[in-house]
Amino acid sequence: MKQWNHVDSLMVSAGEEVLRRIGDAGYEAYWVGGCVRDEVMGRPVHDMDIATSARPEMVTQLFERCIPTGLQHGTVTVLIQKQAFEVTTFRKETEYEDHRRPASVEFVDAVLEDLKRRDFTMNAMAMDLEGQLIDPFHGREDIKAGLIRCVGEADERFEEDALRMFRAIRFASVFGFTPVLSTWRALLRNRDKMGFIAIERIRAEFEKILYGPDPLRGLELLRRSGLLEYSRVPLGPVQIQTELLRKLPLLPAEPVQLRLSLLVQGLGIDTQAVLDLLKRWTFSNREAEGTASLTRFDQELMDQFHAVSSMSAQEREESLRRSWILLQLTYGKDTAGLWISRMKVLLGSSKTDGSSSLISLELLEILEAWHSSIPVHQVRELAVKGNEVLEGISRPGGPWLGSLMKKLLYAVAAGDISNNKEALLNEVKRTVNLNET
Structure with a gap:
């Protein structure tokens, strides 16, 4: 019996219990898909999907705790031993709607029929309770050879779900694999179907490329395939800065603003367009706004470096200090800290950039x-x-007050005034008197 070597032992024990109960009830059950692929590859397995000949209503009878995750597709989430497993009835899809989702599914009794509907050979493997690998499409051989190959006819697989084209590039990037020629040619023939895919689904795949171990490989394959140009939110004309993009893998994947900011700058996206572009790509507000702030912070700071280049050393340092303080107040301490973290990586690289x-x-x-x-x-x-402040100068409030408070904030941040009430009120009176004269 093959042992699971890359899965938490508690997950394996719970998964075995699921397969055993279904088998004892007279049905077939197998681990399928990504968990089998990752075990074969020697990669960590984070979840285990199960396929079975039992119908959803039977699965719910066999287990005390179930969630009807997707009954229309035959999927029930089984909760057992503090673990969760998606258990899906063997099925085959009929026709697909808009190159995205099956119009209906038909439950079948054989695991082979179920594996036929999957996207790539490496994902079309199953394993039973005894550890026997079911690999009708030679997925293990393709894994060993580092190849991405569609199950059956590639044109049919991409016709069914156009997102599979993007997934092919994601797997090539993350695993370091190469699409076989027939799969690549089919991708080029069908790339116009990307316009049917919701941008949220594309963005999720794109993030896995960007935050993976070799984002440059994924970006190059996306460039060669032209998939992004056929999506609902094309990037438009870009001015690629190769040296910046080459440093993407050097940055940590978290926080996401680090790689994302370097990516948009490496593509030459105008800093004023970054926020709108990332929101259209359905990145979260936190990610989009944080990335836009980081790129603007970088651009404005670089502008300051150029502006003070002709000053004396002493004048240059003081001017930069005050510029830095103003930028940090404008964009926040966290953004300034992220910029420093990013710059440490860029400076640590053997090659320089602009x-x-x-x-x-x-x-x-x-x-x-x-x-x-x-x-x-x-x-x-x-x-x-x-x-x-209003009491100290006996004046009514107005928009001027907010502007004045910001000036006080800057003065304290720059060390021009101590942050105590008396000093601040004296500065207020001095400022008001100057404005009145």
Whole structure:
């Protein structure tokens, strides 16, 4: 019997119990799909899907805790021993709607028929309770050879679900595999069908490429295939900066803003267009706004570096210090910290790019010291409140007050004024008197 070597033992024990109960009831049951593929490849297995000849209503009778995840497709989630397993009845799809989803499914009794409907040979394997591998399409051989091959006719598989074309590139990128020629040619013939696929589904696959071990391979295959140009949100004309893109794998996958910001800059996306583009690509507000802030922070800081290049050393450092403080107040301490983290990686690279060539490790250390030394970042952190300012100068409120409070915030952050009530109120009076004269 083959042992699972890349799965948590508690998950294996619970999965075996599911297969055993279904088998004892007179039905067939197998582990299928990604878990079998990853075990064959020696990769960590994070979840285990199960296929069975038992109908969904029978599965729900065999287990105390079930969730009707997708009854229309024959899927029930079984909860057992603090583990969750998607258990799906053997099925074959009939016709597909809009190259995205089956119009209906037909339950069948044989696992072979079920495996025929899957996308690639490496995902069309099953394993029984005794550890016997069922591999009718030679998926294990393709894994050993590093090949991505559609099950059956590639044109039919892509006609059924156009997202499979993007998945082929994702697997090629993450696993370092190569699509066989017949699969690649079918992808090129069918790429116009990407327009039928919801951008959310494409974005999910794209993220797995971007945050995977070799995003450059995926990006190159996307470029060669032209898939993105046929999606609902094409990138449009880009100006690829190869040196930046080559550094993508050097950055950690989390937080996502690190690689995502370098990607959009490496593609030459205008900083003002980044937020809208990422939202249209259905990235979360946090990811989209964080990435847009990071790219704008970088661009504005680089502009400052160029602006002070002709100054004396002393003037240049003070001007940069004040520019840094203003940017950190504008975009936040977290964004400034992410920029520093990203720049450390860029400077650590053997090759320079247009931004890092302006910055030395010595200067980066100075920027990092400024980053940590700024005492306040929000108006609410000031030792004086807006109503106290109004009382101190006996004036009614108005839009001017918000502007004044921001000036006080900057003055405290830059070290021009101490953050105490008396000093701040004196500065308020001085400012008001200057404006009146």
